[in-house]
Amino acid sequence: MNIQYLKTDFLVVGGGTAGTMAGIKAKQASPESDVLILEKANIRRSGAIAMGMDGVNTAVIPGNSTPEQYVREITIANDGIVNQKAVYETGRLGFSVIQELESWGVKFQKDHEGNYDLKQVHRVGKYVLPMPEGKDLKKILARQVKRHKVNVTNRVMATRVMVQNGRVTGAVGLDVRNGNMVVIQAKAVVLCTGACGRLGLPASGYLYGTYENPTNAGDGYSMAYHAGAELTNIECFQINPLIKDYNGPACAYVASPFGAYTANAEGHRFINCDYWSGQMMLEVYKELHSGKGPVHLKMYHLDDDTISEIETILWDNERPSRGRFHEGRGENYRTHGVEMNISEIGLCSGHSASGVWVNERAETTVPGLYAAGDMASVPHNYMIGAFVYGRIAGENAMDYLRDLEHVEPDADFLAAEQARIYAPLNQPDGVPHTQVEYKLRRLVNDYLQPPKSPNNMDIGLQKFVAYEETLGLMGARDPHELMRCMEVHFIRDCAEMAARASLFRKETRWGLYHYRLDYPEKNNEEWFCHVNLKKGDAGHMELFKRPVEPYIVDVDLVEEVYDVAVR
Amino acid sequence: MALTTQRVDVPVIVDESKCLEKCNACIEVCPLDVLVKNPETGKAYMKYDECWFCLPCEKECPTGAITVQIPFLLR
Ligand SMILES: Cc1cc2nc3c(=O)[nH]c(=O)nc-3n(C[C@H](O)[C@H](O)[C@H](O)COP(=O)(O)OP(=O)(O)OC[C@H]3O[C@@H](n4cnc5c(N)ncnc54)[C@H](O)[C@@H]3O)c2cc1C
Ligand code: SF4
Ligand code: SF4
Numbered sequence: 001m002n003i004q005y006l007k008t009d010f011l012v013v014g015g016g017t018a019g020t021m022a023g024i025k026a027k028q029a030s031p032e033s034d035v036l037i038l039e040k041a042n043i044r045r046s047g048a049i050a051m052g053m054d055g056v057n058t059a060v061i062p063g064n065s066t067p068e069q070y071v072r073e074i075t076i077a078n079d080g081i082v083n084q085k086a087v088y089e090t091g092r093l094g095f096s097v098i099q100e101l102e103s104w105g106v107k108f109q110k111d112h113e114g115n116y117d118l119k120q121v122h123r124v125g126k127y128v129l130p131m132p133e134g135k136d137l138k139k140i141l142a143r144q145v146k147r148h149k150v151n152v153t154n155r156v157m158a159t160r161v162m163v164q165n166g167r168v169t170g171a172v173g174l175d176v177r178n179g180n181m182v183v184i185q186a187k188a189v190v191l192c193t194g195a196c197g198r199l200g201l202p203a204s205g206y207l208y209g210t211y212e213n214p215t216n217a218g219d220g221y222s223m224a225y226h227a228g229a230e231l232t233n234i235e236c237f238q239i240n241p242l243i244k245d246y247n248g249p250a251c252a253y254v255a256s257p258f259g260a261y262t263a264n265a266e267g268h269r270f271i272n273c274d275y276w277s278g279q280m281m282l283e284v285y286k287e288l289h290s291g292k293g294p295v296h297l298k299m300y301h302l303d304d305d306t307i308s309e310i311e312t313i314l315w316d317n318e319r320p321s322r323g324r325f326h327e328g329r330g331e332n333y334r335t336h337g338v339e340m341n342i343s344e345i346g347l348c349s350g351h352s353a354s355g356v357w358v359n360e361r362a363e364t365t366v367p368g369l370y371a372a373g374d375m376a377s378v379p380h381n382y383m384i385g386a387f388v389y390g391r392i393a394g395e396n397a398m399d400y401l402r403d404l405e406h407v408e409p410d411a412d413f414l415a416a417e418q419a420r421i422y423a424p425l426n427q428p429d430g431v432p433h434t435q436v437e438y439k440l441r442r443l444v445n446d447y448l449q450p451p452k453s454p455n456n457m458d459i460g461l462q463k464f465v466a467y468e469e470t471l472g473l474m475g476a477r478d479p480h481e482l483m484r485c486m487e488v489h490f491i492r493d494c495a496e497m498a499a500r501a502s503l504f505r506k507e508t509r510w511g512l513y514h515y516r517l518d519y520p521e522k523n524n525e526e527w528f529c530h531v532n533l534k535k536g537d538a539g540h541m542e543l544f545k546r547p548v549e550p551y552i553v554d555v556d557l558v559e560e561v562y563d564v565a566v567r
Numbered sequence: 568m569a570l571t572t573q574r575v576d577v578p579v580i581v582d583e584s585k586c587l588e589k590c591n592a593c594i595e596v597c598p599l600d601v602l603v604k605n606p607e608t609g610k611a612y613m614k615y616d617e618c619w620f621c622l623p624c625e626k627e628c629p630t631g632a633i634t635v636q637i638p639f640l641l642r
Contacts, residue, residue: 045623
């Protein structure tokens with residue numbers, strides 16, 4: 001195993017949705033600069049949108065809605081704990097992102113008059129824009145990356161961000177094919193490594209049968225933490241209503257505009273809005289425990305043509321193996337409801353609000369370190385939010401780094417990281433990563449799955465802390481297994497953060513996402529704030545309250561309670 | 568540590584008669600990096616049972632040699 005040294009002006013870690021856009025926008029802003037995307041997989045087919053997307057979930061299109069309306073919607077859906085200025089940017093810049101994607105060949109659904117064919121899925125406004133032909137999205141982005149002369153290094157997984165004298169100076173990674181350690185000097189870094197999708201264990205017991213693309217194991221959450229950055233809202237878990245066992249969207253966002261809806265076993269509606277929120281998840285949880293479960297996505301009342309149209313979208317895009325899953329079970333939307341279940345827990349700002357703290361400039365609290373996409377703390381940001389924040393990060397970083405010089409990496413830091421990465425190779429007969437990961441994630445289910453109880457979480461926390469030692473038992477035989485071992489380190493860090501943040505916030509908020517049995521009510525007097533955490537000077541996790549930034553759009557949270565129950 | 572090898576049913580099936588020796592397409596696009604070539608036969612196979620049943624491998628195979636099944640535990 002060798003060490004490979006690289007140098008770039010701007011390093012993008014993760015070439016998914018946000019990362020490809022960050023690279024492109026950085027080059028547009030400063031064509032003479034060197035920009036490098038470091039990708040664990042291959043940018044042609046990586047991340048959440050590897051096989052395209054069924055639609056845009058947060059499209060603010062002039063004439064349909066305004067950024068102010070969008071901010072209001074998300075503020076209410078996220079129980080008031082938002083940095084509105086950051087949410088506003090997704091509303092303000094989303095349309096130009098859609099237009100640029102269109103100019104690159106991405107297709108969005110239009111009506112007969114050529115207007116964007118927006119659908120209402122949210123509680124109030126129309127923000128969902130279908131893209132039934134969205135399957136080549138990632139290939140189109142990869143082509144633009146190339147066209148903009150952004151450098152790409154595929155199959156290298158970042159493991160740590162380098163910080164020297166209070167600013168970011170690059171990153172360290174592992175080549176998952178040849179096992180080399182890769183050291184990249186950079187003047188600014190943006191982390192775009194997606195959600196922590198491998199936190200809880202799916203009910204199927206299959207480690208990779210997650211909702212999120214399992215490549216995204218919480219890498220960026222952990223790397224930002226070790227770089228000294230603040231993380232926020234970690235207790236606001238991501239939990240989704242999914243096709244039971246298959247664990248992908250059913251998908252009400254696509255089907256509800258056609259007349260489908262989420263129903264209980266009796267075929268009755270129990271929620272009046274299919275937009276994913278903690279409040280909605282709490283209703284699903286209650287229904288499943290009421291004796292009226294299981295719940296299902298009901299389509300069998302629709303006519304044959306409509307169902308065929310839904311099938312074409314659902315089986316061709318995003319999660320195209322949905323069709324063969326149903327087929328294997330002899331189930332058909334015409335005769336069967338799609339049985340749904342509650343997913344494993346994860347961390348993801350794309351869907352909920354848990355992420356690395358960023359402001360409206362995509363800056364973390366560490367100079368030179370940016371974050372974008374699912375791992376950055378802009379709530380309910382979804383795909384367009386990832387594009388918007390990739391763009392913001394790319395543009396701002398080029399401004400920031402203009403007069404900076406590279407810094408020689410710290411030799412002690414590199415030696416320590418080298419020892420950490422390769423430790424499992426020294427003991428090829430150590431415990432396989434699969435078992436170590438399985439047990440860790442089973443403990444996450446046992447002790448952190450809401451509803452949350454303090455004593456359980458305390459036990460969980462102790463176990464996650466002690467698991468640091470268990471990680472030392474792992475053995476690996478090749479670079480691929482080393483990659484998985486490093487991912488288990490990331491997952492452990494995220495589990496500890498999730499336990500500590502959940503214990504810290506002594507109230508219930510965001511419906512099921514943070515439903516505490518010992519504090520079942522919302523308590524605005526004490527907890528109308530963010531819970532942030534960071535690595536303290538002594539190396540321990542520190543938690544503290546961070547005030548909510550002053551609102552820029554008025555919302556009366558007492559009047560406008562987010563309630564989607566059908567009573 | 569004492570170890571043993573267990574058999575598992577893997578989701579990806581490669582029709583070796585259709586797999587091209589000079590091709591690497593499926594291996595290059597798999598986000599989980601679980602496909603490799605058998606050095607002896609030059610044919611692709613699933614080396615690690617770590618699959619998101621996402622289908623890039625199947626979609627990008629020029630000869631239709633790949634079939635992705637839903638992993639057994641989910642089926
Ligand atoms: C099944 C599913 C369906 C969805 N449906 C919709 C929808 O219909 N509409 C919508 O608007 N949104 C949808 N979303 C959400 C949306 O896809 C995400 O919010 C968005 O794509 C996130 O972008 P990202 O850049 O943060 O992550 P990704 O696009 O996942 O990119 C992360 C990248 O980082 C790489 N990476 C990870 N770790 C490392 C590391 N250590 N080093 C280097 N690289 C690394 C990964 O390989 C990947 O390429 C869906 C998400 C999922 C999972
Ligand atoms: S893409 Fe098809 S032909 Fe190419 S290596 Fe894979 S299985 Fe063989
Ligand atoms: S289905 Fe996806 S994860 Fe599985 S082998 Fe194919 S590309 Fe890889």
